[in-house]
Amino acid sequence: MIITGVVVTVLGLLGLLYCIVRAIKAKRAGIEGEELTNHLKGLVAINLISLLLSAIGLGLVIVGIIL
Numbered sequence: 446m447i448i449t450g451v452v453v454t455v456l457g458l459l460g461l462l463y464c465i466v467r468a469i470k471a472k473r474a475g476i477e478g479e480e481l482t483n484h485l486k487g488l489v490a491i492n493l494i495s496l497l498l499s500a501i502g503l504g505l506v507i508v509g510i511i512l
Contacts, residue, residue, distance in 0.1 A: 446512065450505030453498055460495025464488045 471484045 446509035447506055450502045450507075450509055452502070453505060454502030457495045457497070457499030457502055460491060460498065464492045464495065 467488055468485060471481060476484060
């Protein structure tokens, strides 16, 4: 269960890193105003799913350690 939790946590962290990189690229591309807002709104779902995956993975690790 610990290894599964670590894998899920790493997937979540990779998703968060992906969101960070995409946001930085959008800002560096010179996108401004409404277009930047729409681009970042598209990343919100990925960001939340990644955060949820990380939390579930850490929960699995904790349960694995307790058991």
